[in-house]
Amino acid sequence: DGGITQSPKYLFRKEGQNVTLSCEQNLNHDAMYWYRQDPGQGLRLIYYSQIVNDFQKGDIAEGYSVSREKKESFPLTVTSAQKNPTAFYLCASSLADNEQFFGPGTRLTVL
């Protein structure tokens, strides 16, 4: 069953904590992306990776970090430096410059 998965579905973070959101795909896609979506708003690019062991900052990378050690995986860490992290986080993957397939998302709430 091919697809892109994200975990957890819901995540709660205390002030000052780092948390890591998981994103896995078995579509054999080279490119992967992380987006943040606030209520009623559009998609803002955090980081993207077009190949293993390489990634670039998007529009709102401050307070976030990523790694791309495997083609299938692109985890996102929300650090304590991100002052307002409560949002809906979407991961996507694609073949080069083609259709992006999105995961179901992770809702992060800061307590």
Added chain:
Amino acid sequence: GENVEQHPSTLSVQEGDSAVIKCTYSDSASNYFPWYKQELGKRPQLIIDIRSNVGEKKDQRIAVTLNKTAKHFSLHITETQPEDSAVYFCLASGWGSNYQLIWGAGTKLIIKP
């Protein structure tokens, strides 16, 4: 910086009528223009896309047109149905000096019964 302007932000149409959403982009290196539909609480999904070597593409009730000279592309939905109610996002992407990927802000489409 480069940007994509999407209009209108909200569009309300009577069921059965047509809806048109327009995006204007600034990066002349953009050459891939997809449209995504996002229903409430769900993930965005591609509904149609077009590349810069094509002027128009149609898939049943949905069509996309591209004017590269004017740097705008539009989504057309005919015979709208209640299930068309959602938020629609446009995207312009391509390689210039580096890879650019710029999303529109979204259009909330409301289909009135």
